[in-house]
Amino acid sequence: MPNTACVLRTAFLLMLCCLPATVAAQLSTRLERGNGPEPSTLDAHRCQEVACGNVLRDLYEGLVTEDARGRLVPGIAERWSVSADGRRWTFVLRDGLRWSNGEPLDAAQVVASFRRAFSPTTAAPFGELFDALHNARKVQAGELPSAALGVTANDARTLEFALDRSAPLPALLTLPIAFPVYLPAVARHGAEHTRPGNLVSNGAYRLTSWTPQANLVVERNPRFHGATGVAIERVRFHVTEDAAAELQRFAAGDLHLTEVVPPQPLASLRARFGDQLRISPYIGAFWLGMNLTREPLEGQPGLREALSLAVDRDILTRHVTGLGETPAFGIVPPGIAGYTPAMTIWSTSTQAQREARARALYRAAGYSVDKPLVIELRYNTSTPHRRLALAVAAMWRKVLGVQVRLRNEEWKVFVGNRKQRVITQVFRGGWIADLPDARNFLAAFGSDGPLNWTGFDDAGFRERLAKADAAASEAARNAWLHAAEVRLLQANAVVPLYFYSSKHLVSPRVRGFEANALDRHASRWLRLQDAPR
Structure with a gap:
């Protein structure tokens, strides 16, 4: 034929x-x-x-x-x-x-x-x-x-x-x-x-x-x-x-340029597309936000930390995303001149150690196999986001016994719900840099504005941002921004997952x-x- x-x-x-x-x-x-x-x-x-x-x-x-x-x-x-x-x-x-x-x-x-x-x-x-x-x-x-x-x-x-x-x-x-x-x-x-x-x-x-x-x-x-x-x-x-359909449209010649590339083994993508696959560093962070203004996460820093500890970021970046992303234990990605990103205190622990601490914190928050946490994880319609949500839900279920209800929504609906902080519990979040500045990743958490999707409210965090703004030198400014990031991580308002790479065909x-x-x-x-x- x-x-x-x-x-x-x-x-x-x-x-x-x-x-x-x-x-x-x-x-x-x-x-x-x-x-x-x-x-x-x-x-x-x-x-x-x-x-x-x-x-x-x-x-x-x-x-x-x-x-x-x-x-x-x-x-x-x-x-x-x-x-x-x-x-x-x-x-x-x-x-x-x-x-x-x-x-x-x-x-x-x-x-x-x-x-x-x-x-x-x-x-x-x-x-x-x-x-x-x-x-x-x-x-x-x-x-x-x-x-x-x-x-x-x-x-x-x-x-x-x-x-x-x-x-x-x-x-x-x-x-x-x-x-x-x-x-x-x-x-x-x-x-x-x-x-x-x-x-x-x-x-x-x-x-x-x-x-x-x-x-x-x-x-x-x-x-x-x-x-x-x-x-x-x-x-x-x-x-x-x-994203999978977008790839197929590119392969068929319907598109000259894709916005993303779906999660697939990098070797097979390289073999199929060669130099048409463009992967490069990208100043962006992907995290799951937690609604701190509603049950069950309001006033529960230990429970929020348990959820973060239970996620194996190495598995996510190797087998779920797999296109140059790196595990994240902080909010601000590397690559910003003069700034040293903060990391969670357990970033250097083994995954087994993290999971043991997660189970202890989960029990201390009043949950167990007989009384599991039931929680919603909300994300906008997207093949990569669905795969990631499924993987995180499986990790929470395996390590802690959490029962996760996945909710996917069309983008405009998702954005509105995330902004209102009424029905959200855990949700897809993250930040792509508007400019290469650590403050750009932290500023939204310092006010009750439309970008503070978690409802994080901490006077110590705001004080550190203010000191950064008043700093007399760039070095002092970055030091105060680092202190603010540490404060945010200690509150476990978000679950850092990975730092982005840009990927296009x-x-x-x-x-x-x-x-x-x-x-x-x-x-x-x-x-x-x-x-x-």
């Missing part, structure tokens, strides 16, 4: 040759990207996950952006400077900036967009990352008007930011919360301003279609200041919650894909080689 794949490929190539030139050109210049779950929003100020961030970095550009290697480069600001004390930053916009609808973009609009981002009605989840910005917390809490925010426009092209302490402002300005949003569309359409036809952007691409639970399509924005350097005409972001046709520590790959830096004919 003839090889079916070869027959289909030949037929496709013949069809491509016979298509009108304009259609063939569209096919050859459209990038097909896997993107994980359905984006929860395309409102840049409300985005809090990778799926929306990937799309928003194509649609928008902030004052500062990143190149293909993750290095900070000018965005809509052509240059910037900072005062000697690190508390006043000045940014000068490029001349002639335009929105995708052709209207001018100036400094006053950027300021208005920041005020909208920090408005209590916007409830931007990443607002707390800007707590160094003058009056940001009070504006977001509704205690001061938006005009009190420490961002001002000196003229049509110059902005100033006032900080209450030194902070890595340029890196923070690469986050979606700092993207300028076209406010007339927000006023006209409300929440619908993110829909095709309504969304006005300022980045390398503009939104042309959005089919829920299927895909989003963006096309090159001719009014983008760097449009001549954008090689790919169109990008289609595919919803790919099932990348077609040989894709050029310009560069590994970087934050695993961000804006489409503007990529290009497609012509398909074989």
Whole structure:
């Protein structure tokens, strides 16, 4: 029998040759990207996950952006400077900036967009990352008007930011919360301003279609200041919650780039895909969060520690994830310059020693074979997350006798439940770095904001964060951040599991894909080689 794949490929190539030139050109210049779950929003100020961030970095550009290697480069600001004390930053916009609808973009609009981002009605989840910005917390809490925010426009092209302490402002300005949003569309359409036809952007691409639970399509924005350097005409972001199905779509030629790679033996993946498999270090931590505001984990640090001790991280990273991840015994991953990550006091114990202590703590908390803990472990729909949840549940059952009910939810439902802290008990958590800074992994636990999914509330932890913020040197700052991480680990608010590696399948046709520590790959830096004919 003839090889079916070869027959289909030949037929496709013949069809491509016979298509009108304009259609063939569209096919050859459209990038097909896997993107994980359905984006929860395309409102840049409300985005809090990778799926929306990937799309928003194509649609928008902030004052500062990143190149293909993750290095900070000018965005809509052509240059910037900072005062000697690190508390006043000045940014000068490029001349002639335009929105995708052709209207001018100036400094006053950027300021208005920041005020909208920090408005209590916007409830931007990443607002707390800007707590160094003058009056940001009070504006977001509704205690001061938006005009009190420490961002001002000196003229049509110059902005100033006032900080209450030194902070890595340029890196923070690469986050979606700092993207300028076209406010007339927000006023006209409300929440619908993110829909095709309504969304006005300022980045390398503009939104042309959005089919829920299927895909989003963006096309090159001719009014983008760097449009001549954008090689790919169109990008289609595919919803790919099932990592195994995403892999098969890549193997069939339907995708040029995957968002993830499903757990499989590394040797077999290498044998099958060779150099198309890209694995590299990634500043991210995966952990299970515990709801400290509800039974059965509220007020039970010993029980929480028992659950953490009972997990064999070596087995998880060797046999369940297996693609370069490393066991985690802390919150902050390695690889952040100048910072020494903290670890649990039992990180150097053998697994047998950990399990013995886990059983003792479990009994001390009042549980036994006759009276087992019954608990829910909640995660968003995903093949890797399901495999991990099953493995952890099996370990808890084997070591302690815990009865685990697994609950998987579509991403938006999961995010809402996790944020509300009402029905969650144990849940899939973790953090991907927004910038290479230890504080980025710890800040959410220091307030009762929308990112503190565990409800952790500890004055000692907040005091250590405050001392880090007031530190006179980088070394002192990192020492206080380390002390804060130790405090968090001692409370057993989360179960650290592993530190991430980035893993993608990348077609040989894709050029310009560069590994970087934050695993961000804006489409503007990529290009497609012509398909074989």
